Structures are given as C-alpha cells and as structure tokens.
Amino acid sequence: MFDDLRDLYQEVIFDHNRNPRNFRVMENANRRVDGFNPLCGDKLTLFLKIDDHVITDASFQGSGCAISTASVSLMTEIIKGKTEQEADTLFQQFHEMTTGKTEEVNLEAIGKLAVLAGVREYPARVKCATLAWHTLDAALKNQQEAISTE
Amino acid sequence: MTTYPIDQIRADFPILGETVRNKPLVYLDNAASCQKPQAVIDSIVHVYSHEYANIHRGVHTLSVKATDRFEAAREKVKRFINAGSEKEIIFLRGATEAINLVAQSFGKSQLQAGDEIVISAMEHHANIVPWQMLCQQIGTVLKVAPMNQKGELIFEEFEKLLGDKTKLVAIAHMSNALGTINPVEKIIAAAHAKNIPVLLDGAQATPHMAVDVQALDCDFYVFSGHKLYGPSGTGVLYGKQALLEAMPPYQGGGDMIRTVTFEKTTYAGLPHKFEAGTPAIAEIIGLGAAIDYVSAIGMENIAAYEAELLAYATEQAEQIKGMNIVGQAAEKGGILSFTLDHIHPHDIGTMLDSLGIAIRAGHHCAMPVMDFYGVPATARASFAMYNTREEVDILMQGIKSLIEVFG
Numbered sequence: 400m401f402d403d404l405r406d407l408y409q410e411v412i413f414d415h416n417r418n419p420r421n422f423r424v425m426e427n428a429n430r431r432v433d434g435f436n437p438l439c440g441d442k443l444t445l446f447l448k449i450d451d452h453v454i455t456d457a458s459f460q461g462s463g464c465a466i467s468t469a470s471v472s473l474m475t476e477i478i479k480g481k482t483e484q485e486a487d488t489l490f491q492q493f494h495e496m497t498t499g500k501t502e503e504v505n506l507e508a509i510g511k512l513a514v515l516a517g518v519r520e521y522p523a524r525v526k527c528a529t530l531a532w533h534t535l536d537a538a539l540k541n542q543q544e545a546i547s548t549e
Numbered sequence: 550m551t552t553y554p555i556d557q558i559r560a561d562f563p564i565l566g567e568t569v570r571n572k573p574l575v576y577l578d579n580a581a582s583c584q585k586p587q588a589v590i591d592s593i594v595h596v597y598s599h600e601y602a603n604i605h606r607g608v609h610t611l612s613v614k615a616t617d618r619f620e621a622a623r624e625k626v627k628r629f630i631n632a633g634s635e636k637e638i639i640f641l642r643g644a645t646e647a648i649n650l651v652a653q654s655f656g657k658s659q660l661q662a663g664d665e666i667v668i669s670a671m672e673h674h675a676n677i678v679p680w681q682m683l684c685q686q687i688g689t690v691l692k693v694a695p696m697n698q699k700g701e702l703i704f705e706e707f708e709k710l711l712g713d714k715t716k717l718v719a720i721a722h723m724s725n726a727l728g729t730i731n732p733v734e735k736i737i738a739a740a741h742a743k744n745i746p747v748l749l750d751g752a753q754a755t756p757h758m759a760v761d762v763q764a765l766d767c768d769f770y771v772f773s774g775h776k777l778y779g780p781s782g783t784g785v786l787y788g789k790q791a792l793l794e795a796m797p798p799y800q801g802g803g804d805m806i807r808t809v810t811f812e813k814t815t816y817a818g819l820p821h822k823f824e825a826g827t828p829a830i831a832e833i834i835g836l837g838a839a840i841d842y843v844s845a846i847g848m849e850n851i852a853a854y855e856a857e858l859l860a861y862a863t864e865q866a867e868q869i870k871g872m873n874i875v876g877q878a879a880e881k882g883g884i885l886s887f888t889l890d891h892i893h894p895h896d897i898g899t900m901l902d903s904l905g906i907a908i909r910a911g912h913h914c915a916m917p918v919m920d921f922y923g924v925p926a927t928a929r930a931s932f933a934m935y936n937t938r939e940e941v942d943i944l945m946q947g948i949k950s951l952i953e954v955f956g
Contacts, residue, residue: 403570403903408896439895439911440925462925464893465955503711524899526779 406517407524408465415469420476421458428456433545434534436526441467444476445534452483463529468522471531478509483539490532490539497528554855558846558935561586565935572905575940580725580753580884580931581909583778585839590840593780596831603827605804619830622837623820629840630770631761632787636819639793640833643784644673644752647771648719650786650823651748652679654796655769656717662688664716667745669707669731670921671724674914676750680719690714697919698717700727700876704735711743718747718754722754722770726915726929727876728859728884730754740863746792756933757855757882759848762787778933779839780832786823793819800825830835843934851934855883858932862941869945871952875927883932886913891949892955894928900951901928 401408425431425446434443443461447454457475462468478486492509494500499519518528526548537546561567564584567574576584596618602611604619619715620635627635641647660666666680670693680691692715694707711718718740723730733749740747746768751760755772762770769792774783788796798805798816802825807815816822843851860883866872871890889897898910909929912919920928930944 400947401900401903403955404900407899408954439893440919441893442925450705462893464895464898521899524895527895 412469414473416465419472430538436548466527569905575906577930579933639786644773647786726913728881729878730880774836779836843923894926897928
C-alpha cells in the first residue's frame with residue numbers, strides 16, 4: 400500500500416525505530432547536547448565520551464518520528480570508534496546527501512547511513528534526519544547550549 | 550440529509566478533482582485552510598479582468614465600480630454574522646491581525662498595568678501571543694482558564710478568574726486543535742455580569758456554524774476569510790460600534806484619514822479608521838463571493854452535514870486499536886485530532902500523503918495544548934462541507950495500513 404514510500408521508509412529505519420541502538424543515559428559522558436525540532440517536537444539528548452579525540456562511546460535519549468529516531472540510532476552506531484575529525488567528515492557527507500547537494504552518494508564512506516538518502520525527495524522531512532547530526536556537530540564543537548533546527 | 554447537495558458542492562471545487570501522488574486527493578486539512586469554490590476563483594478573475602482599480606479614491610468609473618464591489622462585500626459580511634452596522638466590519642489580513650489590532654488599539658488605550666486578560670487553555674497562538682506582547686508592553690496580566698481531559702473549558706474555574714481587575718475575556722469560539730466548541734453564550738453572560746467585554750476568536754467557528762454577533766452579544770468577533778472558502782489575505786474584525794469609536798487607529802496611512810497637515814491629522818470614521826493603505830481588494834470581493842456560496846447552501850445545513858460526518862469518523866476511529874482521539878468534548882466541530890501508539894504524527898502525515906490524503910501533523914499552533922496532553926504533536930483530520938463518508942473510509946483504511954506497516 401505504501402509502495403511510493405519504500406525509498407523513505409526502508410526496513411532498516413523501521414528496525415531502528417522499533418529498537419533504537421544506544422538508547423540510554425551515559426553517566427560518564429563528557430559531552431552532552433540537547434537537540435530540538437520545534438516544528439514537529441522531536442527532542443533528543445546526545446551523549447558522547449571522547450578520549451584523546453576519539454569517540455569511545457555514544458548514546459541518546461529522546462523521542463521523535465521514525466526518521467529522526469533511526470537517524471540518531473544509526474549515527475551513534477557509526478561514530479563509535481571514529482576520531483572527531485572523521486565524525487565531522489561524516490556529518491558533512493551526510494548533510495550533502497540528505498540535502499541533495501551531491502547526486503552521487505559515496506556509499507563506501509557513508510555505509511548504512513545511505514538508507515536515509517530518501518529524505519531528500521521529502522523536503523518537509525529533511526530536518527528529521529539531520530537533527531541528530533546537527534546535535535553531533537554542536538557536541539564536537541563542545542557547545543553547551545541546546546540546538547534547534549529553526 | 551438526503552437533500553444536502555454533496556455532489557454539486559464537490560463539483561464546485563476544482564481542486565477536489567486533483568490527484569496527489571497519483572491518488573485522488575482526500576483533503577482533510579480544512580482547519581488549516583479550506584479550498585475555494587469556482588465562484589470565488591471566478592470573482593477574482595472577474596475583478597481583475599473587468600472591474601479593478603484602487604478603491605475610495607478616484608472619481609473614474611473603474612474606481613467607483615471596485616469601491617462598490619468592495620463595500621458590497623462588507624454588507625455581505627455584516628449580514629453573514631448579523632452585525633448591526635457595516636461600520637462595525639473592519640477588513641484585515643486575517644483573524645491574527647484582528648486580534649493584534651484589538652490588543653494594540655483597545656488594549657493599549659483602555660487597559661493599564663495590573664489589569665487582567667482571561668484566555669483559555671485551548672487557544673491558538675494567535676489568541677495568546679498578542680496578549681503576551683501587550684502584557685510586556687504595558688504590564689497587564691494574562692490569566693488562563695483551564696480545561697479538562699476531554700478538552701472542555703472548566704467553566705467554574707473560568708468564572709473564578711473573572712474579578713475586579715479583569716478587563717477583557719478573549720476566547721476561541723471553536724478550538725482548532727481539539728474541535729471543542731466553547732459555551733460562548735454562558736461565557737459572555739458571566740463576563741457581562743461583571744461588565745467585562747468579550748472577544749471571540751471565530752476563525753474555526755465561522756466555516757462550520759451560523760454566527761449571530763448580536764444574539765451572542767459579543768464585543769469583538771474575529772475570523773479569517775481563507776478558512777471560510779475565501780481567499781487568503783482576508784480577515785474580519787467585528788466590534789461593537791461604541792467600542793470601535795473609542796479606540797485609536799492601529800496603523801496610519803492612506804484611506805484612514807479625513808484631513809492631513811504636517812501639524813495635525815484627523816481620522817476617518819468607521820470602518821475606514823482601521824483600514825490604512827490599499828486593502829486586498831480583489832480578495833475581499835472574493836470573500837464576498839465565498840459568503841454568497843455558503844449562504845446559498847445554508848450554514849445550518851453545513852453544520853448538520855458536518856456533525857454527521859464527524860460522528861461517523863469518531864465511531865470509525867474508536868474501533869481502531871492504538872488510535873487515540875485527542876479532544877473529546879461533548880460539543881465539538883468537525884475536527885478529529887489523534888495520536889497512534891508508537892507512531893509519530895509526522896510519520897502518519899507522510900504516509901497518509903503517499904495515499905493522497907492531506908492531514909495536518911504538528912502542534913497546530915497550540916503548543917500549550919500539546920503540553921497539556923503530554924504529546925509533542927498530534928495528527929489532525931479536519932472536515933469541511935465538501936468531505937464525504939467515503940473519504941473518512943479512505944482515511945481509516947490508510948491508518949489501519951500504516952499501523953500494520955509500523956508493526
């Protein structure tokens with residue numbers, strides 16, 4: 400029935416929405432930033448543990464739509480073990496992919512995150528996917544204040 | 550309801566024949582804005598093709614024609630809400646601008662620091678923020694009358710808020726987020742017993758029920774044209790003449806003056822005092838056409854048809870496991886706000902859109918209502934005079950399918 404939406408709602412997204420990974424409060428986090436999308440009410444708190452420029456742990460709390468939940472869940476998986484520089488590069492690539500700035504998605508670099516490429520066909524939903532990454536960007540820059548998509 | 554001309558009505562709205570994502574459009578976002586009948590579209594084309602010039606200015610033929618048509622629209626609005634005089638009908642951009650006008654003109658001239666304004670817990674942001682701005686400017690205090698879990702105003706609590714310091718009650722005739730129809734007669738009687746004027750936000754009520762401002766005895770009534778099947782950029786402020794006379798202009802400019810010198814300006818009389826600058830001429834004339842259209846069908850007939858449609862939709866919704874109706878007031882207009890267990894409203898909105906169904910997903914410009922129910926957002930199907938049971942069935946089938954897909 401929802402054939403037209405297969406690019407947007409792939410099974411991986413339903414899976415991460417049902418069972419979000421790294422969905423916990425991290426007591427020993429050394430970075431913690433809140434992200435908020437006031438248009439739809441998506442709220443998340445991102446926790447990072449960064450040791451010697453390497454993200455050794457990542458987790459989140461919050462509530463949002465399937466796209467935003469899957470996006471932050473996937474993100475916490477992929478950034479674990481990455482250096483801050485590598486995570487920042489991923490942020491740039493993810494942003495370009497979801498906003499359609501590059502036609503070609505570098506699948507090798509972006510890996511599983513490619514399941515979110517479909518949002519670029521749905522301008523009203525792009526911010527659902529990018530909220531997690533803008534929150535990460537703020538955390539990497541060690542900003543304390545909450546970030547908002549608006 | 551066998552006499553309700555639903556097929557003719559649907560044929561009168563060209564956009565209802567559109568397809569969205571290769572599916573026939575099912576338009577259920579009427580509380581945000583309604584679609585336009587051909588008569589309204591034609592009236593705008595006609596004005597620009599044959600009768601357009603600026604109004605209240607030239608002596609030339611077109612200006613006179615356009616002025617006549619514009620003022621005829623005022624007469625139509627007057628009759629539509631049964632105002633006592635066309636001087637009490639102010640044309641503005643929308644209900645939002647009308648409330649801002651009352652806040653800035655009535656509020657600033659008649660209220661002072663410590664005075665209280667009473668609103669309700671179910672207001673649209675347009676009936677919250679203008680009052681908050683006034684409070685910041687002159688030190689008035691905003692009081693909020695609570696509602697119960699069904700989304701009904703708790704009348705006893707509302708009454709308790711009416712005190713010596715209360716100088717205005719501003720309340721929704723019908724809630725956009727919940728569909729609740731407020732007991733406005735009781736509200737007005739209680740406020741008037743203490744000499745407190747009442748503003749009704751009729752943005753949601755006017756398309757769905759007959760409104761008689763003299764019978765209600767409200768002091769101000771505001772509504773938007775685009776929710777009444779008319780063009781966007783149109784709105785109406787009704788105010789009792791004595792109140793409007795005592796209020797200073799809201800904006801300065803052309804059309805609202807009698808004489809201007811560099812030393813002193815005298816203002817035009819009502820209603821022009823509040824209509825600075827060139828208004829949305831063709832659109833206001835289009836609003837007149839929209840009023841003609843709904844009046845020909847009859848607001849009572851529309852109200853009865855929509856009540857039956859809402860009852861049917863509610864009955865269907867109650868049978869869907871995991872679907873929760875938000876707003877279950879005993880007195881309700883054609884709005885079905887809902888949540889689905891474990892499925893975010895934005896996912897609902899996108900998935901229904903892929904089936905050609907347009908609903909609203911979000912906070913409906915009523916964030917305090919969302920906070921009250923402890924949800925970030927709701928999905929909202931809102932009905933208009935052209936919606937059908939078949940469309941309700943398509944909606945419900947879509948909801949059942951997406952619950953399945955999400956698992």
